Amino acid sequence: MGRGDGTGRIVSAEGADDTGAGILHVDMDAFYASVEVLDDPSLRGKPIIVGAPDSRSVVSSASYEARRFGVRSAMPVGQALRLCPTAIVVLPHFDRYLTLSAQVMQVFREFTPLVEPLSIDEAFLDVRGARRLWGSPGQIARLLRQRVLDATGLTCSVGGAATKHVAKMASTISKPDGLLIVPEAETAAFLAPRSVRALWGVGPKASEALEGRGIRTVADILDAPRDVLDRALGRAMGDRVWHLARGIDAREVDTVHVEKSIGHEETFHDDIGDAAILRSELRRLADRVGARLRSNGWEASTIAIKVRFADFTTISRSQTLPEPTAVSQRIGDAAHDLFAAVDRRLPVRLIGVRAEKLRPSGSAGLTLWDDDEDWRRIEGALDGATAKFGTGVVTRATLLGKRRGGGSIPTSPRPPRAD
């Protein structure tokens, strides 16, 4: 596997065993902060915090120089500055990050079409079919890191393994500017000593629940009875952790992403108690949600609002509409109705609007049931890039993406069963 190279990071030795490690996870190093350094070289080597310098802002990204002082993402900027008073606070430039992200993803696609972007700065790649063209997974990872650096001037870290989960853990451990390949046969040895918190999906609450039962490492999970995990974490999570600890993760690299919700929210600079101002903010957020729905060709069946009060308690309310919509006015009306029913005893810190249960607009008339038989019918009806159902036209990508994502194409409920 890997070895330390004296700088705290890990780089798998050239020619090290990479048998069966055909899934790569690539993660850009301190992405936003690194882009800021790229665009202003005078920042190089200095502690940088990307975020707004106002009282309610949090750290979006921090350079490794700042992280040495304990600065972390999502930490309030004020707290970060107390830990690292010499840090330079830089305002984020999201358009620039998007441009560089697109360049990086393009580099990934030079190696394989099987790229699953996870966020703006990371992706999974399935390189099992790229050996003839580019070499073994380890060779591909090295080439890819060099290509990213040449194309953008940015460094990234790469983990390689037999599964997405282990590849992701490997890239995290190799950071920054590292490479760690875990050959399939060494998966168990790699996992066993890791903290439960290192498992993807185990956060502060879940790790606390496990540690309360004496389960601190992946090896401890292997020894724990299933029902103990289920009681600590709930059935679904217990099951997932049981499998992940054994290196079992059947998820494939999925190149099709289908949005399930679209929302906007905003934290006010000062808490607001005036209902008229809050209603106009809801309208503004509803306008933005509607505009995004329309530009994506979606409409939503459910509208939800979120309200966070001055004491940080947070509530949400949602409503299913009689008809799906992408009209901002209707979204705003629904948001107003929901807001009117909220008991407001404290001023409001944050307000948000979200559109859920999305479907392609103009797909009314579809009557499909979400089961295998219907999917065969849908796929049978696919003609080139689109399929026609009733009055609606749905793209092939949408249909197949929905299927893979396990979501529902505009579906109707199954007819009531005859008793």
Next chain:
DNA sequence: TCTGGGGTCCTCGGGCGG
């Protein structure tokens, strides 16, 4: 210290229909 914004997924409880 005082907690962003964009999401996804899971759990739980209540309502409803067979």
Next chain:
DNA sequence: TCTGCCGCCCGAGGACCC
């Protein structure tokens, strides 16, 4: 006609991720 049970859907809230 009523009741219990079951399964499904919906809404609310929480945990988690980047």
